[in-house]
Amino acid sequence: MAAVEADGVHEGADYTGDRPHIPVMLPEVLDALAVQPGQVILDGTFGAGGYTSAILSAGARVIALDRDPNAIAGGKALVEKSGGALTLVHSRFSDLASHAPAEGLDGVVLDIGVSSMQIDEAERGFSFQRNGPLDMRMSASGVSAADVVNRAKVGDLIRIFGFLGEEKQAGRIARAIEKRRAEKPFETTRDLAGLIEIVTPRKAKDKIHPATRVFQALRVFVNDELGELAKALFAAEASLKPGGRLVVVTFHSLEDRIVKRFFADRSGKAAGSRHLPQVHDKPAQFDLVHKSALQASDAEAEINPRARSAKLRAGIRTTAAAGPADMAIFDLPDLASLAKLGS
Numbered sequence: 001m002a003a004v005e006a007d008g009v010h011e012g013a014d015y016t017g018d019r020p021h022i023p024v025m026l027p028e029v030l031d032a033l034a035v036q037p038g039q040v041i042l043d044g045t046f047g048a049g050g051y052t053s054a055i056l057s058a059g060a061r062v063i064a065l066d067r068d069p070n071a072i073a074g075g076k077a078l079v080e081k082s083g084g085a086l087t088l089v090h091s092r093f094s095d096l097a098s099h100a101p102a103e104g105l106d107g108v109v110l111d112i113g114v115s116s117m118q119i120d121e122a123e124r125g126f127s128f129q130r131n132g133p134l135d136m137r138m139s140a141s142g143v144s145a146a147d148v149v150n151r152a153k154v155g156d157l158i159r160i161f162g163f164l165g166e167e168k169q170a171g172r173i174a175r176a177i178e179k180r181r182a183e184k185p186f187e188t189t190r191d192l193a194g195l196i197e198i199v200t201p202r203k204a205k206d207k208i209h210p211a212t213r214v215f216q217a218l219r220v221f222v223n224d225e226l227g228e229l230a231k232a233l234f235a236a237e238a239s240l241k242p243g244g245r246l247v248v249v250t251f252h253s254l255e256d257r258i259v260k261r262f263f264a265d266r267s268g269k270a271a272g273s274r275h276l277p278q279v280h281d282k283p284a285q286f287d288l289v290h291k292s293a294l295q296a297s298d299a300e301a302e303i304n305p306r307a308r309s310a311k312l313r314a315g316i317r318t319t320a321a322a323g324p325a326d327m328a329i330f331d332l333p334d335l336a337s338l339a340k341l342g343s
Contacts, residue, residue, distance in 0.1 A: 022304045023050025025249055025296050025312050029109060032247045032289050032314035035060050039106035042239070044093030044232060046071055049078050051109055056085055060106070063099055065091045067139040067223075092139070094231035097239045104241035110248045112229055112255045131190040136219045145218040149192060150185045154178045156335065163333055164226075164254065165217030169200045173214060189215075220254070226332055229255060233262045234325040237285055240317040246286070247314040251306075256293065258330050259313045263288060265329045267315065285323055286315030 023029075029051060035041060037059030043052045046064040048071070055062050056078075064086060066072055072090045079086050089099055093110060134146040152160070154174045161170035176199045177186070186192050193211040200210045220226060236246045250256040263269075266285040296307035 022306070023048075023054070024111065024304065024307045024310045025294070025300070026050065026054055028294055028296075028312050029247055029249065030054060030058065032294075032312065033107045033109060033245050035107065040101060041107040041109065042096055042100060042105050042236075043109050044096050044236075045109075045111045046075055046088065047111065049075055051111065052086065053078065055109075056082055061085050061087075063087045063089065063105075065089050065093050065096060065099065067092045069139070092228060094228045094235060096232060097235040100239035105236075105239050105244055106241060107245045107247070108236040108240060109246075110229075110232060110236075112225070112248065112250045131188055134186055134189055134192055136215075136222045138223045143222060145222050146186055148218060148222060149177055150181050159333065159335060160221050161214050161217045163217075163335070164220045165213035165215075166253075167213040167217065173199055216252075221335065226254060226258060226330075227327075229258050230262070230327055230330050230332070231325070233259065234322075237266065237317070238322045242317055242319045244317045245289070245314060246317070247289075247312065249310055249312050251309050251311075256311045256313070258332075260293070261330055263313055263315050266323060282323075283320035284318055285320050287318060289314035289316060 033041065033055070035055055035058040039060040041055050041060045041062050043055065043062055043064040046052055046066040047068075049064070052062050052064045052075075062082075062085065064075065066075075066088075067090070069090060072088060075086075075088045079088050091099060096108065134144065134149065136145040137143075148160070149157075154177075157174035157177060158170045161167040161173060167173065173196055176195055177192075180186070180195055186195075192214070193209075196211040196214055197209075202210050233246070233248075240246060248259045250259055263286060267288050268282055268284040290313070293311040293313050295312075296304075296310045301308045
């Protein structure tokens, strides 16, 4: 798996908060969507409205979703400016099918991960560089990162840090957390980051902070980001018209692997998994727009460091019926239940 980017906003490392929000790979996204006037496009990750604004400018109507209430509040001005062309909904993108018109969508775009706005707000607890409550909830409700750190079993913490954060020192960090929380619960981002700095000090050659991967893992786990992405892909497939386009931009290898496996399975190119053997002669629900993932240009990466790890994959919906929403194609691990941690 790819290493975590040192300054990628989605990984929460070394972001200064001074850079304005710049929609990643915008020309490539618009090209892959092939937006036409009068179409209905669903933007499942509204954020600061970068993709939505560009799609509106191309003459399409937009249904935009975001699970973050702050993003919804911040988008009200754009709704008013759109003259009825933009519908903004507070919703998880995994539930996008319930917001699609009966006649179907012409396009769906997803930009996966935490936004620069969330990183910038210390009170949201996404960044170890901005001291605040150990929260990380995109929807501002449910189980927090503090709940996970203070209540999860050590074995579950090891699996969360190891798989979702690709942290090689997951065991050492988890055991240190267990010892420390017995004395005093973790409450703030600096509280946790400080412990990790002691347990796994940063070496001179390291490009990222030692807490980067743990914070990434907690964010992904708390928000069930991989599960949400998988469900959103199935929902998009069911909601797109024949000829409609699904465009997904990811920022680390775990996300990209899910999207790659989905398109491989739905385009008839899947190689099977340990759970499911290769199925031959199955109908293709998508034709791939590109043979492999597109990456941001060197010029964009130079201007916008967030784009350095970005990958874009896209497909065009065929006339075949939607396939089964079988999570087994993604081969995701069975991690601890959030519901148990919140009790």
